[in-house]
Amino acid sequence: MPVPIDYSERIPNNVGLAGDRRLQRALEGWQPRFLDWWRDLGPALPTKDVYLRTAIAVGRDGWAHFAHVPMEQYRWGIFLAERDPRRVIGFGKHKGEPAWQEVPGEHRAVLQRLIVIQGDTEPASVEQQRVLGRTAPSLYDLRNLFQVNVEEGRHLWAMVYLLHAFFGREGREEADQLLLRHSGDHDSPRILGAFNEATTDWLQFFMFTYFTDRDGKYQLGTLKESGFDPLARTCEFMLKEEAHHMFVGTTGVQRVVERTAEQMAAHDTEDVLRYGAIPLPIIQRYLNFQLSVSLDLFGSEQSTNAGTYFSAGVKGRWQETRRDDDHVLIGAERLMTVVEDGRLTTRPVPLLNALNLDLRDEYIADCARGVKRWNQVLAEAGLPQRLSLPHEGFHRKVGAYAGHHISPHGEVLDAATWEARSKDWLPTPEDRAAVASLMQPEYEPGRFAAWIAPPRTGINDQPIEFDYVHLAEEGIG
Ligand SMILES: [Fe+2]
Ligand SMILES: [Fe+2]
Numbered sequence: 001m002p003v004p005i006d007y008s009e010r011i012p013n014n015v016g017l018a019g020d021r022r023l024q025r026a027l028e029g030w031q032p033r034f035l036d037w038w039r040d041l042g043p044a045l046p047t048k049d050v051y052l053r054t055a056i057a058v059g060r061d062g063w064a065h066f067a068h069v070p071m072e073q074y075r076w077g078i079f080l081a082e083r084d085p086r087r088v089i090g091f092g093k094h095k096g097e098p099a100w101q102e103v104p105g106e107h108r109a110v111l112q113r114l115i116v117i118q119g120d121t122e123p124a125s126v127e128q129q130r131v132l133g134r135t136a137p138s139l140y141d142l143r144n145l146f147q148v149n150v151e152e153g154r155h156l157w158a159m160v161y162l163l164h165a166f167f168g169r170e171g172r173e174e175a176d177q178l179l180l181r182h183s184g185d186h187d188s189p190r191i192l193g194a195f196n197e198a199t200t201d202w203l204q205f206f207m208f209t210y211f212t213d214r215d216g217k218y219q220l221g222t223l224k225e226s227g228f229d230p231l232a233r234t235c236e237f238m239l240k241e242e243a244h245h246m247f248v249g250t251t252g253v254q255r256v257v258e259r260t261a262e263q264m265a266a267h268d269t270e271d272v273l274r275y276g277a278i279p280l281p282i283i284q285r286y287l288n289f290q291l292s293v294s295l296d297l298f299g300s301e302q303s304t305n306a307g308t309y310f311s312a313g314v315k316g317r318w319q320e321t322r323r324d325d326d327h328v329l330i331g332a333e334r335l336m337t338v339v340e341d342g343r344l345t346t347r348p349v350p351l352l353n354a355l356n357l358d359l360r361d362e363y364i365a366d367c368a369r370g371v372k373r374w375n376q377v378l379a380e381a382g383l384p385q386r387l388s389l390p391h392e393g394f395h396r397k398v399g400a401y402a403g404h405h406i407s408p409h410g411e412v413l414d415a416a417t418w419e420a421r422s423k424d425w426l427p428t429p430e431d432r433a434a435v436a437s438l439m440q441p442e443y444e445p446g447r448f449a450a451w452i453a454p455p456r457t458g459i460n461d462q463p464i465e466f467d468y469v470h471l472a473e474e475g476i477g
Helices: 021-041 105-128 137-168 168-177 203-222 230-267 280-296 305-314 354-381 416-426 429-438
Strands: 046-054 063-071 333-340 343-350 470-472
Touching: 021 105, 021 137, 021 168, 046 137, 105 137, 105 168, 105 203, 105 305, 137 168, 137 203, 137 230, 137 470, 168 470, 203 280, 203 354, 230 280, 230 354, 280 354, 280 429, 280 470, 333 354
Parallel strands: none
Antiparallel strands: 046 063, 046 470, 333 343
16 A cells, blocks of 8 residues: 655654664754745745645645645655566666565665766756746746745755665765755756756746756656666656746747737847847757757767676666567667768767667757747747757767867868857857846736747646745845
């Protein structure tokens, strides 16, 4: 029988925490440090309460409860998807064996590292988005920002639970470190590059939730396949929360494009900044940037580590169980693009060493779907312009394209040409200043900043003009 979520506990959970006093005490010791971190580096805008959803059950139906709650009283907790007692490992050399309920000694270091890396991204994005509340385009958007923030906080809880419950003293030390590294910190930065970039404005926030949260979705998708069952079940539930973050990104960019398209059509010009909208070329440059830093998160295309994790049963492929192959992959090959003599060419590589590339391909195909949606908005406005994903080699710092200059259309360029043209492809300081000039807060219920269209519907069937956030007195004005 699944353990229901117990909200009478100090730490809400469905892992039977009350039955493990040592673990409970350890996590109750970490909790005040988490709350200190949230107060210091979480959302900066003072609020009274926010219309947030909280998990009440991990099953298919009715897992979320919506209510106005003061954010610091949000019930962060530990929720794992239900356990399937018959679950077996689906891939690698342990394929067909029962999933592990404890950490196998031989995979301990690797599992701990993967959990730490995943855990590090969760608080990082909260830190990156800390000041955005001050320029929210509406209470609806403000609420969505805070929902994403509290859930990233919960994802941190999810990883900290695993570290405390399964990795002993080392795990507890790593859990402490997750609160001590900070996004963009000179001495103690977050582990991955994209999580040290500043989120400067709401256009970047929407691009971040579209592209970078989606990277998270794909990483969680591989960990959901893990032979280590508690990790798999944790990630399965995190993916449910992650769906809302994707929604915020997809619809956020779409609503920006809607407003831009409307002004372009009305005034027959791309220069819509003077009409209070964000010019399409700036949107494209933001998109180019965010995709390129997100692609770097997948690591090198060729990675013996990725192959080792797979064979060991620690980390699977995206939708592993739906793949139509032997799930062991020994001897299998695929093509990989490389830069050779100043041009792009392909060569066969062992599939087992190219699993990062496999995941990245799945991710890019998924990214393309949103772009199609956004382009529909342009088409419906009768405009010929379109947005596009840049070439996967564009502006890369990791892997086969690093050290080369690739245009968004996939041409290999020399350094001088890149230097001359990259300002057409990446956000310039002027672009960021132009977007920043539009970022005036709109805190009146039902009203939206001029640069973004209202959504079609509200949250949880509430009207668009619902009072999603109550600001604290000091937050107004
Ligand atoms: Fe997350
Ligand atoms: Fe997320």
